[in-house]
Amino acid sequence: QVQLVESGGGLVQAGASLRLSCVASGRTASAYAMGWFRQAPGKEREFVATIHWSGRSTYYADSVKGRFTISRDNAKNTVYLQMNSLKPEDTAVYYCAAASSWVATSAPQYNAWGQGTQVTVSS
Secondary structure (H helix, E strand, O other): OEEEEOOOOOEOOOOEEEEEEEEEEOOOOOHHHOOOOOOEEOOOOEEEEEEEEOOEEEEEOOOOOOEEEEEEOOOOOOOEEEEOOOHHHEEEEEEEEOOOOOOOOOHHHEEEHHHHHEEEEEE
């Protein structure tokens, strides 16, 4: 099993940037596809981005394409989500997750989750 811990959330103004980090530990963490999801109050958890274990392939939700970038450093067992040009609608709890399949763009495909980190964007 893989354990995941997110960090980097915070309160920012619209147009600002944040970088989220997710440190993975446990068995063969680098062999998993990694993803980011988010959940706003009263809404379902939604897919944000995912990256292949090799780091060579990525997928993004249309709502963040061109603004967010997912990357990974397998030597550090860390996945990043660089978020630029943040909007108030990006406000949510952001979760890191690990999947053993590819392409993984839905929550049921993921079998390990972090505890989440809050991102709040003010207008």
